[in-house]
Amino acid sequence: MNVFKHVETKISAALEALKTDDVLPNGLNVQGVEVQEPRDPAHGDVASNAAMVLAKRAGMKPRDIATALAGQLADDEDFVTVDVAGPGFLNIRLKDSLWQDVLSNILADGDTYGDSDLGSGMSAHVEFVSANPTGPMHIGHCRGAVFGDALANVLQKAGYDVTREYYINDAGAQVDKLGQTAYLRYREALGEDISAIPEGLYPGDYMMPVGEALAASHGDMLMNETKDEYLAITRKVAIEMLMASIKEDLGALRVKHDVFFSEWSLIHGQTDQVAESIEKLKAHGLIYQGRIPKPIDHDEGEWEDREQTLFKSTDYGDDMDRALMKSDGSYTYFANDVAYHYNKLERGFDHYFNVLGADHVGYIPRLKAAVSALSDGKASFETPVTQLVKVLRDGVPVTMSKRAGTFVALRDVVDEVGADPVRFMMLMRKHDSALDFDLSKVVEQSKENPVFYVQYAHARACSVFRMIAERMLELDISEAALANADFDLLSDDGERELIKFMARYPRIAESAAREREPHRIPFYLYDLAGLFHAHYARGNDSPHLRFSQEDQPALTQARLALVQAVKLVISSGLNVLGVLAPDEMR
RNA sequence: GGUCCUGUAGCUCAGUCGGAUAGAGCACGAGAUUCCUAAUCUCGGGGUCACAGGUUCGAAUCCUGUCAGGAUCACCA
Numbered sequence: 001m002n003v004f005k006h007v008e009t010k011i012s013a014a015l016e017a018l019k020t021d022d023v024l025p026n027g028l029n030v031q032g033v034e035v036q037e038p039r040d041p042a043h044g045d046v047a048s049n050a051a052m053v054l055a056k057r058a059g060m061k062p063r064d065i066a067t068a069l070a071g072q073l074a075d076d077e078d079f080v081t082v083d084v085a086g087p088g089f090l091n092i093r094l095k096d097s098l099w100q101d102v103l104s105n106i107l108a109d110g111d112t113y114g115d116s117d118l119g120s121g122m123s124a125h126v127e128f129v130s131a132n133p134t135g136p137m138h139i140g141h142c143r144g145a146v147f148g149d150a151l152a153n154v155l156q157k158a159g160y161d162v163t164r165e166y167y168i169n170d171a172g173a174q175v176d177k178l179g180q181t182a183y184l185r186y187r188e189a190l191g192e193d194i195s196a197i198p199e200g201l202y203p204g205d206y207m208m209p210v211g212e213a214l215a216a217s218h219g220d221m222l223m224n225e226t227k228d229e230y231l232a233i234t235r236k237v238a239i240e241m242l243m244a245s246i247k248e249d250l251g252a253l254r255v256k257h258d259v260f261f262s263e264w265s266l267i268h269g270q271t272d273q274v275a276e277s278i279e280k281l282k283a284h285g286l287i288y289q290g291r292i293p294k295p296i297d298h299d300e301g302e303w304e305d306r307e308q309t310l311f312k313s314t315d316y317g318d319d320m321d322r323a324l325m326k327s328d329g330s331y332t333y334f335a336n337d338v339a340y341h342y343n344k345l346e347r348g349f350d351h352y353f354n355v356l357g358a359d360h361v362g363y364i365p366r367l368k369a370a371v372s373a374l375s376d377g378k379a380s381f382e383t384p385v386t387q388l389v390k391v392l393r394d395g396v397p398v399t400m401s402k403r404a405g406t407f408v409a410l411r412d413v414v415d416e417v418g419a420d421p422v423r424f425m426m427l428m429r430k431h432d433s434a435l436d437f438d439l440s441k442v443v444e445q446s447k448e449n450p451v452f453y454v455q456y457a458h459a460r461a462c463s464v465f466r467m468i469a470e471r472m473l474e475l476d477i478s479e480a481a482l483a484n485a486d487f488d489l490l491s492d493d494g495e496r497e498l499i500k501f502m503a504r505y506p507r508i509a510e511s512a513a514r515e516r517e518p519h520r521i522p523f524y525l526y527d528l529a530g531l532f533h534a535h536y537a538r539g540n541d542s543p544h545l546r547f548s549q550e551d552q553p554a555l556t557q558a559r560l561a562l563v564q565a566v567k568l569v570i571s572s573g574l575n576v577l578g579v580l581a582p583d584e585m586r
Numbered sequence: 587g588g589u590c591c592u593g594u595a596g597c598u599c600a601g602u603c604g605g606a607u608a609g610a611g612c613a614c615g616a617g618a619u620u621c622c623u624a625a626u627c628u629c630g631g632g633g634u635c636a637c638a639g640g641u642u643c644g645a646a647u648c649c650u651g652u653c654a655g656g657a658u659c660a661c662c663a
Contacts, residue, residue: 036602039609049605052643062643086606087643132663174663292660308661319588319659326661333663361590362658387591388657429599432591434656436598449625450611456625467622511602523600527610537627540618548622563622585625 002116002506003102006078007035007046007092014072015050023068024058037504044083044091045500051088062088099496100487102503106565107483111572114509119160119351125344126152128355129250129257130167133242134178136206137249138407140357143386143435146426146578148355149255150518151384153576158513163349165259167340170239171267172333177201178242179235183222185211186234190220206245210238252414253422254578266339267331274331277342277374278309278324286312286373292320311338316369334363338370345375352381353516358388358434384516386431392438408439417442420579424451427577428522450526454570455582457529460536461567462583468548468560475553482564485557492545494535495562501531502569509576518577525573532566 011033018024033050051066058065066084073082073092080093106113128148131141149164156162169175181201188194189211197203214222214237222230243260250256266273281287290310310321311334324335344352352371356364364383371381391398391408398408414422421442428450429435442449469477490496505524512520539546547559571581 032603034603036605038606040606043606047606052605055643089606134663169663172663173661304661306661323661328661330661332661334661358591358657360658360663363663365589385591385657390656433599434592452625453611456623460623460626464622471622507602515602519600520602523610526600530610533626534628536622537618537624540621540624540627543621546622585623 048090116510118158122350124160124351125349126353137410166257171263179231182234182238186214189215274339277339313369318365387434454529458581459585482561489558
């Protein structure tokens with residue numbers, strides 16, 4: 001159960017009662033009334049702003065509303081005290097039994113504690129990563145991958161039926177260049193001296209295995225083919241091998257997609273879906289032949305002013321109309337993407353998310369325009385942007401370029417430090433804030449790395465169980481025994497503080513989904529771990545606060561129930577982040 | 587020049603739908619280990635929430651403008 005919602009329900013009922021009694025005007029709009037935890041614990045367990053929010057609408061003084069509301073709530077069985085404070089806050093202290101119910105719920109719910117019905121009955125489609133299959137994943141891709149995965153998890157926890165998808169850009173000019181590179185590496189594998197890989201192709205060593213594979217499967221047969229013929233083969237093999245490598249990289253990071261969707265298939269499937277989606281736009285009168293203005297600062301000479309097929313994205317807030325056909329008659333990347341989003345829409349999800357890097361923000365307006373036009377403005381389509389990651393080593397920026405072959409491979413970082421620190425560090429920042437990622441610090445595995453702090457809290461909880469199992473052989477520490485322990489014995493401030501903090505988890509998890517901000521979870525976990533470590537350490541000076549009290553089995557059971565709850569909440573939260581919750585830190 | 591993101595302690599960053607006296611880590615200073623794991627804990631100093639207006643019972647939070655930093659403005663992908 002969610003304590004805050006529970007109290008909110010009570011306040012709503014009390015407001016209704018006051019309306020019936022003509023204390024408050026009938027039909028008063030109670031939107032905006034909320035229950036939250038006060039910053040200062042002296043203000044009570046929970047507080048409500050109801051009186052201040054309603055004062056103007058009701059034409060009454062906030063203190064008067066608060067006093068009436070307090071009177072209405074005073075006799076409630078769940079409340080110890082209801083006070084009016086400050087400008088009209090309602091400060092409420094809850095009975096212990098309510099907090100004890102929280103503990104019971106955590107133990108009963110386990111990993112599902114914190115689930116909500118925010119998205120119940122709704123589906124969500126999350127497109128993320130979609131890195132071009134022209135090389136292994138580098139550290140820059142990492143943030144979108146981890147964020148998208150965590151966003152999907154957070155939505156799932158809030159009840160959405162989530163589909164995770166990767167759009168494979170396996171069509172277009174860059175893929176041809178990849179095919180040409182593969183062909184050169186193939187000739188190299190056959191013993192030819194190819195010298196340097198020409199400018200504009202992909203010089204990285206990772207293309208050499210592709211050449212070798214081609215040599216092994218085709219011998220020297222491709223040497224006699226025309227360019228069109230060999231490119232069809234080298235392109236396909238290169239894409240297949242690089243996608244396999246990308247999937248391995250994602251796997252190392254523990255990122256999983258349900259669907260890998262091929263751009264190529266949009267054009268070369270049973271029907272030309274690009275043509276179909278353009279037809280759809282044409283039916284709306286959004287396609288025309290025209291010219292677009294020359295971009296500011298564009299190099300002279302490269303710019304060709306010509307009449308072309310345009311999508312009228314300016315009708316939907318874009319700052320210029322967008323080209324759909326290249327001068328050679330093939331589709332632009334955007335045209336294919338229009339078709340891809342049309343395809344998504346046809347599959348019928350309730351919410352669409354497209355996680356993009358900051359280098360694609362300029363692309364968002366035309367994408368939104370297309371989705372809006374294709375769905376008659378009905379689709380819920382969000383494009384969370386992950387800001388760029390500045391990669392540093394010992395504080396010095398590392399420059400990266402895939403085409404030049406100089407980049408920090410995601411795989412190298414993950415192999416060196418593990419997926420957990422990488423994921424946690426990426427998620428510890430709000431997604432639309434820029435992030436400095438210092439390799440030397442992540443590699444260090446020092447205590448500066450908050451992931452260990454949180455993991456250690458989980459491991460420490462586990463170790464408490466191991467120790468007590470060893471020392472108190474008679475004690476029943478089964479799930480059932482802990483669930484039935486006497487929670488009245490948890491009377492220490494540190495214990496109560498832990499319970500109250502864990503009561504916030506459902507609200508945190510739900511807000512993370514509602515605001516599409518997974519970073520709220522690691523911050524919450526870090527604070528929870530801090531409370532747990534602090535309480536644990538009090539046992540050093542005050543042995544009577546330790547979890548294990550060998551001469552008091554009932555007290556020990558109650559405290560173990562608390563420890564178990566902490567363990568469950570931490571592992572539940574880490575699970576959402578895709579970070580492991582270890583039993584020990586050795 | 588247009589658009590988007592960011593600006594909070596020396597540094598890195600949180601800050602709930604607008605809520606009461608703005609928080610944490612690091613760094614700096616002082617302490618805790620016969621103890622359930624010290625990968626931990628306790629205490630301390632440290633702020634013009636970039637700046638200027640506005641909205642209201644109340645603004646770090648919302649609106650407008652200015653300044654600073656980053657991203658982006660293609661028939662690329």
